[in-house]
Amino acid sequence: MDAGLIIESTFRGITIGVIYSMIALGFNIVYRVNKSINFAHPVIVLMAAYVALVVSYNHSPLVAYIAAIASGIVASIAVERLVARPLLGRPPIALIGATLGVYYLVKGVTITIGGGETASLPLPYKLYRLGPINLGFNDIVALVGSLTALLVIILLHKKTRLGSAMRAVAEDVEGAAAYGIPVRRLMVLSWALAGLVGALGGIFLAVKNQVSVELEFYAIRALAASLLAGLDSMGGVIVGGIILGVAEELGGLFLDDYLPGIGYDLAFFILLLVLFVKPYGLFGTERIERV
Protein backbone atom coordinates (compact mmCIF):
# COMPACT_ATOMS: atom_id res chain seq x y z
CA MET A 1 0.00 0.00 0.00
CA ASP A 2 1.06 3.54 -0.70
CA ALA A 3 3.10 4.91 2.22
CA GLY A 4 1.78 8.41 1.68
CA LEU A 5 -1.75 7.18 2.11
CA ILE A 6 -0.83 5.49 5.38
CA ILE A 7 0.88 8.61 6.69
CA GLU A 8 -2.07 10.75 5.73
CA SER A 9 -4.53 8.36 7.36
CA THR A 10 -2.45 8.23 10.51
CA PHE A 11 -2.37 11.99 10.66
CA ARG A 12 -6.11 12.21 10.12
CA GLY A 13 -6.51 9.65 12.90
CA ILE A 14 -4.42 11.76 15.26
CA THR A 15 -6.45 14.88 14.47
CA ILE A 16 -9.77 13.19 15.13
CA GLY A 17 -8.19 11.30 18.03
CA VAL A 18 -7.38 14.49 19.90
CA ILE A 19 -11.02 15.53 19.58
CA TYR A 20 -12.06 12.08 20.81
CA SER A 21 -9.74 12.62 23.77
CA MET A 22 -11.49 15.81 24.66
CA ILE A 23 -14.95 14.29 24.53
CA ALA A 24 -13.68 11.28 26.47
CA LEU A 25 -12.33 13.65 29.11
CA GLY A 26 -15.92 14.76 29.70
CA PHE A 27 -16.98 11.18 30.44
CA ASN A 28 -14.05 10.74 32.82
CA ILE A 29 -14.54 13.98 34.75
CA VAL A 30 -18.12 12.98 35.53
CA TYR A 31 -17.14 9.41 36.29
CA ARG A 32 -14.62 10.55 38.86
CA VAL A 33 -17.19 12.37 40.98
CA ASN A 34 -20.35 10.35 40.31
CA LYS A 35 -18.89 6.88 39.70
CA SER A 36 -21.16 6.38 36.75
CA ILE A 37 -21.24 7.01 33.04
CA ASN A 38 -23.00 10.14 31.92
CA PHE A 39 -24.84 8.98 28.83
CA ALA A 40 -26.15 12.52 28.33
CA HIS A 41 -22.64 13.65 27.42
CA PRO A 42 -22.76 12.69 23.69
CA VAL A 43 -25.84 14.78 23.16
CA ILE A 44 -24.20 17.86 24.68
CA VAL A 45 -21.61 17.53 21.93
CA LEU A 46 -24.39 17.46 19.35
CA MET A 47 -26.30 20.30 20.97
CA ALA A 48 -23.28 22.62 21.13
CA ALA A 49 -22.60 22.11 17.43
CA TYR A 50 -26.19 22.97 16.52
CA VAL A 51 -26.30 25.97 18.86
CA ALA A 52 -23.17 27.29 17.15
CA LEU A 53 -24.82 26.77 13.76
CA VAL A 54 -28.17 28.35 14.63
CA VAL A 55 -26.63 31.37 16.36
CA SER A 56 -24.20 31.89 13.50
CA TYR A 57 -27.14 32.53 11.16
CA ASN A 58 -27.76 35.94 12.73
CA HIS A 59 -24.63 36.77 14.69
CA SER A 60 -20.90 36.87 14.29
CA PRO A 61 -19.02 33.53 14.53
CA LEU A 62 -17.40 34.55 17.82
CA VAL A 63 -20.80 35.05 19.45
CA ALA A 64 -21.91 31.71 18.05
CA TYR A 65 -18.99 29.83 19.55
CA ILE A 66 -19.41 31.51 22.94
CA ALA A 67 -23.12 30.70 22.90
CA ALA A 68 -22.35 27.07 22.07
CA ILE A 69 -19.89 26.74 24.96
CA ALA A 70 -22.31 28.45 27.34
CA SER A 71 -25.13 26.16 26.27
CA GLY A 72 -22.97 23.08 26.89
CA ILE A 73 -22.03 24.25 30.38
CA VAL A 74 -25.59 25.22 31.29
CA ALA A 75 -27.02 21.94 29.99
CA SER A 76 -24.45 19.93 31.88
CA ILE A 77 -25.12 21.78 35.14
CA ALA A 78 -28.84 21.29 34.59
CA VAL A 79 -28.32 17.54 34.22
CA GLU A 80 -26.35 17.52 37.47
CA ARG A 81 -28.95 19.52 39.35
CA LEU A 82 -32.09 17.88 38.03
CA VAL A 83 -30.97 14.31 37.36
CA ALA A 84 -27.69 13.29 38.94
CA ARG A 85 -28.17 14.91 42.33
CA PRO A 86 -31.56 13.36 43.15
CA LEU A 87 -30.11 10.01 42.14
CA LEU A 88 -27.05 10.12 44.42
CA GLY A 89 -26.96 6.92 46.42
CA ARG A 90 -29.19 5.01 44.05
CA PRO A 91 -27.81 2.03 42.10
CA PRO A 92 -25.77 2.96 39.00
CA ILE A 93 -28.50 1.73 36.66
CA ALA A 94 -30.68 4.64 37.80
CA LEU A 95 -28.21 7.25 36.58
CA ILE A 96 -27.54 5.28 33.38
CA GLY A 97 -31.24 5.08 32.56
CA ALA A 98 -31.98 8.67 33.53
CA THR A 99 -29.08 10.11 31.53
CA LEU A 100 -30.13 7.99 28.55
CA GLY A 101 -33.55 9.61 28.94
CA VAL A 102 -31.94 13.04 28.97
CA TYR A 103 -29.94 12.01 25.92
CA TYR A 104 -33.08 11.41 23.87
CA LEU A 105 -34.86 14.45 25.28
CA VAL A 106 -32.03 16.83 24.35
CA LYS A 107 -31.53 15.09 21.02
CA GLY A 108 -35.18 15.67 20.16
CA VAL A 109 -35.01 19.33 21.17
CA THR A 110 -31.74 19.83 19.30
CA ILE A 111 -33.04 18.35 16.06
CA THR A 112 -36.24 20.37 16.41
CA ILE A 113 -34.34 23.62 16.79
CA GLY A 114 -31.53 22.86 14.35
CA GLY A 115 -33.83 21.33 11.77
CA GLY A 116 -31.59 18.26 11.53
CA GLU A 117 -29.58 19.99 8.83
CA THR A 118 -26.08 19.31 7.61
CA ALA A 119 -24.10 22.52 7.26
CA SER A 120 -20.65 24.00 7.74
CA LEU A 121 -19.74 26.48 10.42
CA PRO A 122 -18.47 29.86 9.26
CA LEU A 123 -14.69 29.63 9.00
CA PRO A 124 -12.19 30.87 6.41
CA TYR A 125 -11.17 28.01 4.17
CA LYS A 126 -7.61 27.38 3.10
CA LEU A 127 -5.72 24.25 2.15
CA TYR A 128 -2.08 23.59 2.99
CA ARG A 129 0.10 20.75 1.77
CA LEU A 130 2.69 19.12 3.99
CA GLY A 131 4.38 16.31 2.08
CA PRO A 132 1.67 13.67 1.65
CA ILE A 133 -0.65 15.41 4.10
CA ASN A 134 -3.47 17.67 2.97
CA LEU A 135 -4.20 20.08 5.75
CA GLY A 136 -7.19 22.39 5.81
CA PHE A 137 -7.33 25.48 7.97
CA ASN A 138 -10.23 23.86 9.80
CA ASP A 139 -8.08 20.82 10.66
CA ILE A 140 -5.42 23.07 12.15
CA VAL A 141 -7.99 24.94 14.22
CA ALA A 142 -9.47 21.69 15.49
CA LEU A 143 -6.13 20.09 16.27
CA VAL A 144 -4.48 23.07 17.96
CA GLY A 145 -7.66 24.16 19.72
CA SER A 146 -8.50 20.80 21.21
CA LEU A 147 -4.91 20.05 22.19
CA THR A 148 -4.67 23.40 23.99
CA ALA A 149 -7.98 22.93 25.77
CA LEU A 150 -7.02 19.39 26.82
CA LEU A 151 -3.69 20.48 28.25
CA VAL A 152 -5.18 23.47 30.08
CA ILE A 153 -7.83 21.34 31.76
CA ILE A 154 -5.43 18.55 32.68
CA LEU A 155 -2.92 21.05 34.11
CA LEU A 156 -5.73 22.77 36.00
CA HIS A 157 -6.55 19.42 37.45
CA LYS A 158 -3.00 18.43 38.33
CA LYS A 159 -1.37 21.65 39.42
CA THR A 160 -3.86 24.03 41.01
CA ARG A 161 -5.51 24.07 44.44
CA LEU A 162 -8.88 23.76 42.75
CA GLY A 163 -7.61 20.70 40.93
CA SER A 164 -6.38 19.01 44.09
CA ALA A 165 -9.74 19.70 45.74
CA MET A 166 -11.43 18.04 42.77
CA ARG A 167 -9.11 15.08 43.04
CA ALA A 168 -9.94 14.83 46.73
CA VAL A 169 -13.67 14.71 45.95
CA ALA A 170 -13.04 12.05 43.34
CA GLU A 171 -11.02 10.01 45.81
CA ASP A 172 -13.35 10.07 48.79
CA VAL A 173 -16.47 12.23 49.09
CA GLU A 174 -16.91 11.91 52.87
CA GLY A 175 -13.23 12.41 53.56
CA ALA A 176 -13.15 15.54 51.40
CA ALA A 177 -16.23 16.91 53.14
CA ALA A 178 -14.61 16.28 56.54
CA TYR A 179 -11.70 18.48 55.50
CA GLY A 180 -14.06 21.31 54.69
CA ILE A 181 -13.95 20.95 50.91
CA PRO A 182 -17.25 22.14 49.39
CA VAL A 183 -18.19 18.81 47.82
CA ARG A 184 -21.48 19.86 46.26
CA ARG A 185 -19.99 22.92 44.60
CA LEU A 186 -17.09 20.91 43.23
CA MET A 187 -19.48 18.32 41.83
CA VAL A 188 -21.34 21.06 39.98
CA LEU A 189 -18.00 22.43 38.82
CA SER A 190 -16.98 19.00 37.54
CA TRP A 191 -20.16 18.68 35.53
CA ALA A 192 -19.69 22.21 34.22
CA LEU A 193 -16.17 21.28 33.14
CA ALA A 194 -17.55 18.17 31.44
CA GLY A 195 -20.08 20.37 29.66
CA LEU A 196 -17.29 22.70 28.60
CA VAL A 197 -15.15 19.96 27.05
CA GLY A 198 -18.25 18.41 25.49
CA ALA A 199 -19.20 21.71 23.89
CA LEU A 200 -15.64 22.35 22.72
CA GLY A 201 -15.57 18.81 21.32
CA GLY A 202 -18.80 19.51 19.47
CA ILE A 203 -17.47 22.76 18.04
CA PHE A 204 -14.17 21.25 16.91
CA LEU A 205 -15.92 18.22 15.43
CA ALA A 206 -18.22 20.57 13.57
CA VAL A 207 -15.27 22.67 12.42
CA LYS A 208 -13.35 19.63 11.26
CA ASN A 209 -16.27 17.91 9.57
CA GLN A 210 -19.68 19.48 9.43
CA VAL A 211 -22.61 20.10 11.71
CA SER A 212 -24.83 17.04 11.31
CA VAL A 213 -26.84 14.56 13.33
CA GLU A 214 -23.93 12.14 12.85
CA LEU A 215 -21.85 14.05 15.40
CA GLU A 216 -23.49 12.24 18.29
CA PHE A 217 -22.02 8.95 17.05
CA TYR A 218 -18.52 10.41 17.27
CA ALA A 219 -19.32 11.28 20.85
CA ILE A 220 -20.62 7.78 21.58
CA ARG A 221 -17.48 6.27 20.05
CA ALA A 222 -15.39 8.50 22.30
CA LEU A 223 -16.63 6.22 25.08
CA ALA A 224 -14.17 3.65 23.75
CA ALA A 225 -11.31 6.15 24.16
CA SER A 226 -12.48 6.89 27.67
CA LEU A 227 -12.58 3.23 28.60
CA LEU A 228 -9.28 2.46 26.92
CA ALA A 229 -7.64 5.13 29.05
CA GLY A 230 -9.40 3.96 32.18
CA LEU A 231 -12.54 5.70 33.36
CA ASP A 232 -10.86 7.55 36.21
CA SER A 233 -7.71 8.64 34.40
CA MET A 234 -7.33 12.19 33.13
CA GLY A 235 -4.10 12.38 31.11
CA GLY A 236 -4.65 8.89 29.73
CA VAL A 237 -7.49 10.05 27.53
CA ILE A 238 -4.99 11.62 25.12
CA VAL A 239 -3.44 8.21 24.51
CA GLY A 240 -6.84 6.52 24.41
CA GLY A 241 -8.27 9.05 21.97
CA ILE A 242 -5.31 8.93 19.61
CA ILE A 243 -5.22 5.12 19.62
CA LEU A 244 -8.93 5.12 18.82
CA GLY A 245 -8.63 7.74 16.07
CA VAL A 246 -5.66 6.07 14.37
CA ALA A 247 -7.24 2.62 14.69
CA GLU A 248 -10.41 3.89 13.03
CA GLU A 249 -8.61 5.51 10.12
CA LEU A 250 -6.14 2.67 9.53
CA GLY A 251 -8.84 0.05 10.10
CA GLY A 252 -11.00 1.78 7.53
CA LEU A 253 -8.03 1.89 5.14
CA PHE A 254 -6.99 -1.76 5.42
CA LEU A 255 -10.21 -3.61 6.22
CA ASP A 256 -12.73 -1.73 4.14
CA ASP A 257 -12.35 -4.10 1.19
CA TYR A 258 -13.34 -7.09 3.29
CA LEU A 259 -15.77 -5.48 5.72
CA PRO A 260 -17.33 -2.37 4.18
CA GLY A 261 -17.74 0.47 6.63
CA ILE A 262 -15.90 -1.27 9.46
CA GLY A 263 -13.85 1.84 10.38
CA TYR A 264 -16.47 3.50 12.51
CA ASP A 265 -17.56 0.31 14.20
CA LEU A 266 -14.02 -0.55 15.21
CA ALA A 267 -14.54 1.63 18.29
CA PHE A 268 -17.08 -0.84 19.63
CA PHE A 269 -14.78 -3.81 19.04
CA ILE A 270 -12.08 -1.93 20.95
CA LEU A 271 -14.60 -1.22 23.69
CA LEU A 272 -15.56 -4.88 24.03
CA LEU A 273 -11.93 -5.98 23.89
CA VAL A 274 -10.96 -3.59 26.68
CA LEU A 275 -13.93 -4.69 28.78
CA PHE A 276 -12.96 -8.33 28.45
CA VAL A 277 -9.20 -7.99 28.82
CA LYS A 278 -8.54 -4.97 31.00
CA PRO A 279 -11.78 -3.39 32.21
CA TYR A 280 -10.02 -0.70 34.21
CA GLY A 281 -8.18 0.56 31.15
CA LEU A 282 -4.55 1.35 30.50
CA PHE A 283 -4.16 4.07 33.12
CA GLY A 284 -7.13 3.52 35.39
CA THR A 285 -6.89 2.37 38.98
CA GLU A 286 -8.26 -1.05 39.65
CA ARG A 287 -11.13 -0.99 42.07
CA ILE A 288 -11.09 -3.69 44.67
CA GLU A 289 -14.41 -4.28 46.28
CA ARG A 290 -14.54 -4.88 50.00
CA VAL A 291 -17.47 -6.61 51.56
Place this chain on the structure above:
Amino acid sequence: MPAGVFKETYRADMAHLRYPIHYAGLLIGSVLALTAPLYLKGYYLDQAILFMIFLIAAVGLNITLGLAGLVSLAHAALMGAGAYTVALLALKAGVNAILAIPLAGLAAAGLGFILSLPSFKLKGYYLAMASLAAQFILEYIYSLIAPEQYISIPFETKEIAGIFFGEGIPLYYLALAITIVLLLAAANIARGSLGRAMKAVRDNDVAAEIVGINVTMTKALAFTIGGFYAGVAGGLYALYSAGVGWEGFTLLVSIELLGMVLIGGPGRVVWGSMLGVLVLKTGWTNLESSLNPLLTGMGLDIIASTAKYIVLGTLIAVFIILEPEGLIAVLRRIKEYLRLWPYSY
Protein backbone atom coordinates in the same frame (compact mmCIF):
# COMPACT_ATOMS: atom_id res chain seq x y z
CA MET B 1 -64.68 -9.80 60.44
CA PRO B 2 -61.22 -9.30 58.87
CA ALA B 3 -60.70 -5.96 57.14
CA GLY B 4 -59.02 -7.02 53.92
CA VAL B 5 -57.84 -10.22 52.25
CA PHE B 6 -55.71 -12.49 54.42
CA LYS B 7 -53.63 -15.44 53.32
CA GLU B 8 -53.33 -18.38 55.69
CA THR B 9 -50.98 -20.68 53.78
CA TYR B 10 -47.81 -20.19 51.77
CA ARG B 11 -49.58 -21.71 48.81
CA ALA B 12 -52.21 -18.97 48.96
CA ASP B 13 -49.47 -16.37 49.31
CA MET B 14 -47.68 -17.55 46.16
CA ALA B 15 -50.78 -18.17 44.02
CA HIS B 16 -51.15 -16.37 40.71
CA LEU B 17 -54.72 -15.37 41.53
CA ARG B 18 -54.82 -13.88 45.02
CA TYR B 19 -57.46 -11.16 45.06
CA PRO B 20 -60.97 -10.87 43.63
CA ILE B 21 -59.61 -8.32 41.16
CA HIS B 22 -57.31 -11.00 39.75
CA TYR B 23 -60.22 -13.32 38.99
CA ALA B 24 -62.20 -10.50 37.46
CA GLY B 25 -59.14 -9.42 35.44
CA LEU B 26 -58.53 -12.95 34.20
CA LEU B 27 -62.15 -13.38 33.11
CA ILE B 28 -62.44 -10.00 31.35
CA GLY B 29 -58.95 -10.23 29.91
CA SER B 30 -59.38 -13.68 28.40
CA VAL B 31 -62.78 -12.85 26.94
CA LEU B 32 -61.42 -9.62 25.44
CA ALA B 33 -58.28 -11.32 24.10
CA LEU B 34 -60.15 -14.23 22.55
CA THR B 35 -62.85 -12.11 20.91
CA ALA B 36 -60.60 -9.24 19.84
CA PRO B 37 -60.64 -10.10 16.09
CA LEU B 38 -64.42 -9.61 16.14
CA TYR B 39 -64.17 -5.91 16.79
CA LEU B 40 -60.54 -5.09 15.93
CA LYS B 41 -60.04 -4.94 12.18
CA GLY B 42 -57.11 -4.25 9.91
CA TYR B 43 -54.89 -1.57 11.38
CA TYR B 44 -56.11 -2.09 14.94
CA LEU B 45 -55.62 -5.85 14.77
CA ASP B 46 -52.05 -5.17 13.62
CA GLN B 47 -51.68 -2.93 16.65
CA ALA B 48 -52.79 -5.78 18.90
CA ILE B 49 -50.26 -8.11 17.25
CA LEU B 50 -47.47 -5.56 17.64
CA PHE B 51 -48.51 -5.07 21.25
CA MET B 52 -48.01 -8.78 21.90
CA ILE B 53 -44.67 -8.88 20.06
CA PHE B 54 -43.28 -6.01 22.09
CA LEU B 55 -44.85 -7.40 25.25
CA ILE B 56 -42.86 -10.61 24.82
CA ALA B 57 -39.66 -8.64 24.21
CA ALA B 58 -40.33 -6.34 27.17
CA VAL B 59 -41.01 -9.30 29.46
CA GLY B 60 -37.64 -10.71 28.42
CA LEU B 61 -35.90 -7.43 29.21
CA ASN B 62 -37.79 -7.21 32.48
CA ILE B 63 -36.32 -10.57 33.50
CA THR B 64 -32.79 -9.41 32.64
CA LEU B 65 -33.09 -5.86 33.90
CA GLY B 66 -35.91 -5.83 36.41
CA LEU B 67 -35.36 -9.15 38.15
CA ALA B 68 -31.62 -9.63 37.83
CA GLY B 69 -30.65 -5.95 37.64
CA LEU B 70 -28.38 -6.43 34.60
CA VAL B 71 -28.44 -3.45 32.25
CA SER B 72 -28.88 -4.55 28.66
CA LEU B 73 -28.92 -1.94 25.93
CA ALA B 74 -28.74 -4.64 23.23
CA HIS B 75 -32.21 -6.10 23.59
CA ALA B 76 -33.35 -4.86 20.19
CA ALA B 77 -30.29 -6.48 18.63
CA LEU B 78 -31.33 -9.76 20.27
CA MET B 79 -34.78 -9.31 18.74
CA GLY B 80 -32.97 -8.80 15.46
CA ALA B 81 -31.12 -12.08 15.94
CA GLY B 82 -34.47 -13.85 16.19
CA ALA B 83 -35.90 -12.07 13.18
CA TYR B 84 -32.84 -12.74 11.01
CA THR B 85 -32.81 -16.40 12.08
CA VAL B 86 -36.37 -16.83 10.87
CA ALA B 87 -35.82 -14.80 7.72
CA LEU B 88 -32.59 -16.56 6.70
CA LEU B 89 -33.89 -20.04 7.52
CA ALA B 90 -37.05 -19.39 5.51
CA LEU B 91 -35.26 -17.78 2.58
CA LYS B 92 -32.12 -19.91 2.29
CA ALA B 93 -33.28 -23.31 3.61
CA GLY B 94 -37.01 -23.08 2.97
CA VAL B 95 -37.80 -23.84 6.61
CA ASN B 96 -41.34 -23.05 7.64
CA ALA B 97 -41.24 -19.61 9.27
CA ILE B 98 -43.63 -20.57 12.06
CA LEU B 99 -41.64 -23.64 12.99
CA ALA B 100 -38.46 -21.53 12.90
CA ILE B 101 -39.70 -19.28 15.71
CA PRO B 102 -38.49 -21.59 18.52
CA LEU B 103 -35.13 -21.77 16.71
CA ALA B 104 -35.11 -17.97 16.64
CA GLY B 105 -35.61 -18.01 20.40
CA LEU B 106 -32.73 -20.43 20.83
CA ALA B 107 -30.42 -18.43 18.56
CA ALA B 108 -31.10 -15.24 20.49
CA ALA B 109 -30.76 -17.11 23.78
CA GLY B 110 -27.28 -18.23 22.69
CA LEU B 111 -26.44 -14.65 21.81
CA GLY B 112 -27.85 -13.55 25.15
CA PHE B 113 -25.55 -16.02 26.86
CA ILE B 114 -22.57 -14.51 25.05
CA LEU B 115 -23.74 -11.06 26.13
CA SER B 116 -23.82 -12.29 29.72
CA LEU B 117 -20.10 -13.15 29.67
CA PRO B 118 -18.98 -9.59 30.55
CA SER B 119 -21.41 -9.57 33.47
CA PHE B 120 -19.37 -12.21 35.31
CA LYS B 121 -16.59 -9.71 35.83
CA LEU B 122 -18.31 -6.37 35.41
CA LYS B 123 -21.21 -4.57 36.93
CA GLY B 124 -23.51 -1.66 36.31
CA TYR B 125 -22.16 0.90 33.91
CA TYR B 126 -19.44 -1.39 32.53
CA LEU B 127 -22.13 -3.86 31.57
CA ALA B 128 -24.20 -1.07 30.04
CA MET B 129 -21.22 -0.14 27.86
CA ALA B 130 -20.57 -3.74 26.87
CA SER B 131 -24.15 -4.17 25.76
CA LEU B 132 -24.10 -0.79 24.00
CA ALA B 133 -21.05 -1.94 22.04
CA ALA B 134 -22.76 -5.25 21.30
CA GLN B 135 -25.82 -3.41 20.02
CA PHE B 136 -23.75 -1.39 17.54
CA ILE B 137 -21.67 -4.38 16.46
CA LEU B 138 -24.78 -6.48 15.87
CA GLU B 139 -26.40 -3.64 13.94
CA TYR B 140 -23.28 -3.57 11.78
CA ILE B 141 -23.41 -7.33 11.24
CA TYR B 142 -27.08 -7.14 10.27
CA SER B 143 -26.27 -4.40 7.78
CA LEU B 144 -23.66 -6.73 6.26
CA ILE B 145 -26.12 -9.64 5.98
CA ALA B 146 -28.48 -7.67 3.83
CA PRO B 147 -26.76 -4.68 2.24
CA GLU B 148 -29.83 -4.04 0.11
CA GLN B 149 -31.62 -3.51 3.43
CA TYR B 150 -34.48 -6.00 3.37
CA ILE B 151 -34.73 -9.76 3.47
CA SER B 152 -38.18 -10.69 2.32
CA ILE B 153 -39.55 -13.97 3.61
CA PRO B 154 -41.26 -16.13 0.95
CA PHE B 155 -45.01 -16.24 1.49
CA GLU B 156 -45.25 -20.00 1.13
CA THR B 157 -43.07 -20.52 4.22
CA LYS B 158 -45.59 -18.61 6.32
CA GLU B 159 -48.26 -21.26 5.77
CA ILE B 160 -49.27 -24.32 7.74
CA ALA B 161 -52.02 -26.61 6.36
CA GLY B 162 -53.09 -23.97 3.89
CA ILE B 163 -53.60 -21.27 6.50
CA PHE B 164 -51.52 -18.14 5.94
CA PHE B 165 -50.05 -17.00 9.26
CA GLY B 166 -48.43 -13.82 7.96
CA GLU B 167 -51.25 -11.46 8.85
CA GLY B 168 -54.70 -10.96 10.27
CA ILE B 169 -56.66 -13.33 12.45
CA PRO B 170 -54.44 -16.47 12.20
CA LEU B 171 -51.35 -14.44 13.16
CA TYR B 172 -53.30 -12.85 16.00
CA TYR B 173 -54.22 -16.19 17.54
CA LEU B 174 -50.73 -17.61 16.97
CA ALA B 175 -49.20 -14.59 18.73
CA LEU B 176 -51.79 -14.82 21.48
CA ALA B 177 -50.99 -18.47 22.16
CA ILE B 178 -47.25 -17.83 22.26
CA THR B 179 -47.75 -14.76 24.46
CA ILE B 180 -49.88 -16.62 26.99
CA VAL B 181 -47.40 -19.49 27.26
CA LEU B 182 -44.40 -17.17 27.62
CA LEU B 183 -46.14 -14.86 30.08
CA LEU B 184 -47.14 -17.77 32.29
CA ALA B 185 -43.58 -19.06 32.16
CA ALA B 186 -42.26 -15.60 33.06
CA ALA B 187 -44.67 -15.27 35.98
CA ASN B 188 -43.53 -18.64 37.27
CA ILE B 189 -39.87 -17.80 36.83
CA ALA B 190 -40.42 -14.59 38.76
CA ARG B 191 -42.11 -16.25 41.74
CA GLY B 192 -39.98 -19.40 41.75
CA SER B 193 -36.55 -20.05 43.17
CA LEU B 194 -34.81 -18.72 40.05
CA GLY B 195 -36.66 -15.41 40.29
CA ARG B 196 -35.83 -15.08 43.96
CA ALA B 197 -32.19 -15.86 43.21
CA MET B 198 -32.20 -13.16 40.52
CA LYS B 199 -33.68 -10.62 42.92
CA ALA B 200 -31.04 -11.53 45.49
CA VAL B 201 -28.27 -11.03 42.92
CA ARG B 202 -29.81 -7.70 41.93
CA ASP B 203 -30.06 -6.40 45.49
CA ASN B 204 -26.66 -7.55 46.72
CA ASP B 205 -24.61 -10.03 44.75
CA VAL B 206 -22.04 -10.61 47.48
CA ALA B 207 -24.73 -11.45 50.02
CA ALA B 208 -26.42 -13.67 47.45
CA GLU B 209 -23.20 -15.60 46.95
CA ILE B 210 -22.79 -16.02 50.70
CA VAL B 211 -26.21 -17.63 51.09
CA GLY B 212 -25.26 -20.14 48.42
CA ILE B 213 -26.69 -18.72 45.19
CA ASN B 214 -24.62 -19.40 42.10
CA VAL B 215 -24.27 -15.79 41.02
CA THR B 216 -22.52 -16.51 37.72
CA MET B 217 -25.15 -19.01 36.63
CA THR B 218 -28.00 -16.76 37.72
CA LYS B 219 -26.64 -13.87 35.67
CA ALA B 220 -26.07 -16.10 32.66
CA LEU B 221 -29.59 -17.49 32.95
CA ALA B 222 -31.09 -14.02 33.28
CA PHE B 223 -29.45 -12.96 30.02
CA THR B 224 -30.20 -16.25 28.27
CA ILE B 225 -33.88 -16.26 29.20
CA GLY B 226 -34.18 -12.58 28.31
CA GLY B 227 -32.54 -13.38 24.99
CA PHE B 228 -34.95 -16.25 24.34
CA TYR B 229 -37.93 -13.97 24.84
CA ALA B 230 -36.39 -11.33 22.59
CA GLY B 231 -35.68 -13.96 19.94
CA VAL B 232 -39.24 -15.27 19.92
CA ALA B 233 -40.51 -11.68 19.72
CA GLY B 234 -38.14 -11.05 16.82
CA GLY B 235 -39.28 -14.23 15.09
CA LEU B 236 -42.90 -13.16 15.39
CA TYR B 237 -41.90 -9.73 14.11
CA ALA B 238 -40.33 -11.36 11.06
CA LEU B 239 -43.54 -13.30 10.50
CA TYR B 240 -45.59 -10.14 10.87
CA SER B 241 -43.54 -7.86 8.63
CA ALA B 242 -43.05 -8.20 4.91
CA GLY B 243 -39.27 -7.86 5.12
CA VAL B 244 -36.59 -7.90 7.78
CA GLY B 245 -34.17 -4.98 7.86
CA TRP B 246 -31.68 -3.76 10.42
CA GLU B 247 -33.44 -0.47 11.04
CA GLY B 248 -36.16 -2.31 12.95
CA PHE B 249 -33.62 -3.22 15.61
CA THR B 250 -31.63 -0.07 16.30
CA LEU B 251 -30.45 1.42 19.57
CA LEU B 252 -33.62 3.50 19.64
CA VAL B 253 -35.71 0.32 19.83
CA SER B 254 -33.47 -0.94 22.63
CA ILE B 255 -34.04 2.28 24.53
CA GLU B 256 -37.77 2.05 23.85
CA LEU B 257 -37.82 -1.42 25.37
CA LEU B 258 -35.77 -0.13 28.29
CA GLY B 259 -38.32 2.66 28.67
CA MET B 260 -41.22 0.19 28.60
CA VAL B 261 -39.67 -1.79 31.45
CA LEU B 262 -38.66 1.23 33.52
CA ILE B 263 -41.96 3.06 33.03
CA GLY B 264 -44.17 0.01 33.48
CA GLY B 265 -42.47 -1.42 36.51
CA PRO B 266 -39.04 -3.06 36.66
CA GLY B 267 -39.23 -6.34 38.53
CA ARG B 268 -42.96 -6.72 37.94
CA VAL B 269 -42.40 -9.06 35.04
CA VAL B 270 -45.85 -9.48 33.53
CA TRP B 271 -48.03 -6.58 34.62
CA GLY B 272 -45.26 -4.01 34.69
CA SER B 273 -44.17 -4.89 31.17
CA MET B 274 -47.76 -4.86 29.97
CA LEU B 275 -48.36 -1.35 31.28
CA GLY B 276 -45.10 -0.14 29.78
CA VAL B 277 -45.87 -1.54 26.33
CA LEU B 278 -49.42 -0.20 26.56
CA VAL B 279 -48.12 3.32 27.19
CA LEU B 280 -45.04 3.45 25.00
CA LYS B 281 -46.07 1.29 22.08
CA THR B 282 -49.84 1.19 21.66
CA GLY B 283 -50.57 4.49 23.38
CA TRP B 284 -47.79 6.39 21.70
CA THR B 285 -48.43 4.97 18.21
CA ASN B 286 -52.07 6.01 18.38
CA LEU B 287 -51.29 9.42 19.83
CA GLU B 288 -48.65 9.97 17.17
CA SER B 289 -50.90 8.95 14.30
CA SER B 290 -53.64 11.27 15.47
CA LEU B 291 -51.37 14.22 16.31
CA ASN B 292 -49.00 14.07 13.37
CA PRO B 293 -51.44 15.23 10.66
CA LEU B 294 -52.31 18.13 12.97
CA LEU B 295 -48.65 19.08 13.51
CA THR B 296 -47.84 18.71 9.83
CA GLY B 297 -50.84 20.86 9.01
CA MET B 298 -49.48 23.57 11.29
CA GLY B 299 -46.15 23.39 9.46
CA LEU B 300 -44.44 21.80 12.44
CA ASP B 301 -43.47 18.53 10.79
CA ILE B 302 -40.01 18.71 12.36
CA ILE B 303 -41.68 18.40 15.77
CA ALA B 304 -43.73 15.50 14.48
CA SER B 305 -40.51 13.61 13.76
CA THR B 306 -38.70 14.51 16.99
CA ALA B 307 -41.61 14.34 19.43
CA LYS B 308 -40.88 10.67 19.96
CA TYR B 309 -37.37 11.35 21.25
CA ILE B 310 -38.58 14.09 23.55
CA VAL B 311 -41.50 12.14 25.01
CA LEU B 312 -39.53 8.91 25.41
CA GLY B 313 -36.56 10.64 27.02
CA THR B 314 -38.65 12.74 29.37
CA LEU B 315 -40.78 9.79 30.48
CA ILE B 316 -37.73 7.61 31.21
CA ALA B 317 -35.92 10.31 33.18
CA VAL B 318 -38.99 11.42 35.12
CA PHE B 319 -40.01 7.90 36.06
CA ILE B 320 -36.54 6.92 37.24
CA ILE B 321 -36.24 10.01 39.40
CA LEU B 322 -39.76 10.27 40.78
CA GLU B 323 -41.26 6.78 40.55
CA PRO B 324 -38.57 4.10 40.30
CA GLU B 325 -41.13 1.32 40.74
CA GLY B 326 -42.99 2.40 37.65
CA LEU B 327 -46.62 2.86 36.70
CA ILE B 328 -47.63 -0.28 38.52
CA ALA B 329 -46.76 1.40 41.83
CA VAL B 330 -48.88 4.38 40.83
CA LEU B 331 -51.80 2.06 40.12
CA ARG B 332 -51.30 0.34 43.45
CA ARG B 333 -51.43 3.66 45.25
CA ILE B 334 -54.63 4.59 43.45
CA LYS B 335 -56.11 1.21 44.36
CA GLU B 336 -55.18 1.64 48.01
CA TYR B 337 -56.64 5.12 48.04
CA LEU B 338 -59.92 3.88 46.62
CA ARG B 339 -59.98 0.89 48.97
CA LEU B 340 -59.61 3.07 52.03
CA TRP B 341 -61.73 5.92 50.76
CA PRO B 342 -63.09 8.01 52.44
CA TYR B 343 -61.28 7.05 55.65
CA SER B 344 -57.63 6.90 54.73
CA TYR B 345 -55.25 6.61 57.62
